[in-house]
Amino acid sequence: MYTRVESRFWQDEKMRLISDDARYLMLYLLTSPHRNVLGFYFLPEPYACFDLGWTAERFHKALDELLANGLIKYDESVHVVLIINFLKHNPLENHNQVKSAIQKLNEIPKTPLLKDFYEAVEKCSYGKSHYSSLLEQLDKLLGEQLEQQLPKQLHKPFGKQEEGKEQEEGKEKEEGKEKEEGKEYRDILSSETDDTRPNESSLNNDDIEIINAITTKEVVELYNLICVSLPKVVTISDKRRKQIKALLKRIRDRTEIEAVFRKAEESDFLSGRSGKWNGCNFDWLVNYNNFLKVLEGTYDNKETKTKSLNVLERLYKEELEKEMNSE
Numbered sequence: 001m002y003t004r005v006e007s008r009f010w011q012d013e014k015m016r017l018i019s020d021d022a023r024y025l026m027l028y029l030l031t032s033p034h035r036n037v038l039g040f041y042f043l044p045e046p047y048a049c050f051d052l053g054w055t056a057e058r059f060h061k062a063l064d065e066l067l068a069n070g071l072i073k074y075d076e077s078v079h080v081v082l083i084i085n086f087l088k089h090n091p092l093e094n095h096n097q098v099k100s101a102i103q104k105l106n107e108i109p110k111t112p113l114l115k116d117f118y119e120a121v122e123k124c125s126y127g128k129s130h131y132s133s134l135l136e137q138l139d140k141l142l143g144e145q146l147e148q149q150l151p152k153q154l155h156k157p158f159g160k161q162e163e164g165k166e167q168e169e170g171k172e173k174e175e176g177k178e179k180e181e182g183k184e185y186r187d188i189l190s191s192e193t194d195d196t197r198p199n200e201s202s203l204n205n206d207d208i209e210i211i212n213a214i215t216t217k218e219v220v221e222l223y224n225l226i227c228v229s230l231p232k233v234v235t236i237s238d239k240r241r242k243q244i245k246a247l248l249k250r251i252r253d254r255t256e257i258e259a260v261f262r263k264a265e266e267s268d269f270l271s272g273r274s275g276k277w278n279g280c281n282f283d284w285l286v287n288y289n290n291f292l293k294v295l296e297g298t299y300d301n302k303e304t305k306t307k308s309l310n311v312l313e314r315l316y317k318e319e320l321e322k323e324m325n326s327e
C-alpha cells in the first residue's frame with residue numbers, strides 16, 4: 001500500500017515542536033504495516049512496540065505527546081488509532097478506493113472515535129461525490145452505536161416496582177421503533193409514532209437532557225411551522241431521517257434548530273424573495289455544513305445584521321423569560 005508523506009513533514013511547525021520519539025512515532029503511524037487507506041486502524045500496543053523496538057513506557061510517552069498536540073486520537077480500550085489529517089494528504093481518489101475503504105471500515109472494532117473519523121471524512125469530501133457511499137456507511141454505523149447506547153441510558157433499573165414497569169413498557173416501545181425504522185418511507189407526519197417520549201418522571205436529569213433535546217419528528221414540524229416560504233415536508237424517507245439524526249448528534253439543542261429555521265425564513269436570499277436563488281429547502285438546511293453557515297449569519301440580510309438582535313440570542317432571551325415567569 002502506498003502512503004503519501006510530504007517532505008514538509010519535517011518542516012511542519014507541530015513536528016518541530018515535539019520530541020524526536022514523538023516525531024518518529026508519527027512517521028511510523030503513517031507508514032505502519034498495519035495501516036489502511038483510512039488512516040483509522042487497529043493497532044495494539046504490542047504490535048507497535050515490536051515494530052519500533054521500544055518498551056511500553058517509551059511508546060506511551062511518545063503517544064501521549066502526539067495526543068496532546070492533536071495529531072492523532074487513540075482508543076486504548078479497543079486499540080484503534082485515528083490519524084487526524086490522514087485523508088487530507090491521502091484522499092480517496094475514486095469509487096473503487098471508497099469501496100475498499102468501506103471494507104476496511106467494517107473491520108475496525110466499535111469505538112467512539114467513529115464520530116471523529118466521520119468529521120474528518122466530511123471535511124475532505126466537499127465537492128467529491130464518490131465519498132457519498134462512505135458517509136452513508138458511517139451514518140449507518142453511528143446510528144447503530146446510538147441505538148445501542150440510548151436503551152442503556154433510558155432504561156436504567158429503579159427501586160420502585162411501578163417505575164420498573166414503566167421501564168419495561170418503554171423498552172417495548174423502543175424495540176417497536178427500531179423495527180419501524182427499517183421501512184423505506186415513513187409516510188405522513190401526523191401518523192408517525194417513533195418519536196414517542198418516555199415518561200420523564202421515571203428518568204434522571206441526564207436522561208431528561210438527552211430526551212428533551214429534540215426528536216426527528218419535531219425537527220420537521222418546526223421547519224414546516226417556521227419556514228413557510230420554503231417547500232413543505234410531508235414525508236420522512238430513511239435517507240432524510242439519517243441526515244436529521246446525523247445533524248442532531250452534532251448540535252446542542254432545539255434552540256439552534258429554531259434559530260436556523262428562523263434565519264432561513266427571514267433571509268431574503270434563502271427564502272427566495274430576492275429572486276437570486278430558489279434552491280433552499282429542508283434537506284439543504286439540515287446538511288451540517290449549510291446549517292453552520294446559516295447559524296453563523298452568512299445569509300442574513302445586511303440590514304438585519306446591524307439593526308436586530310441575533311436570532312439565537314433572542315431565542316435564549318425568550319427561554320430565559322419563560323423560566324423566570326414560570327418561577
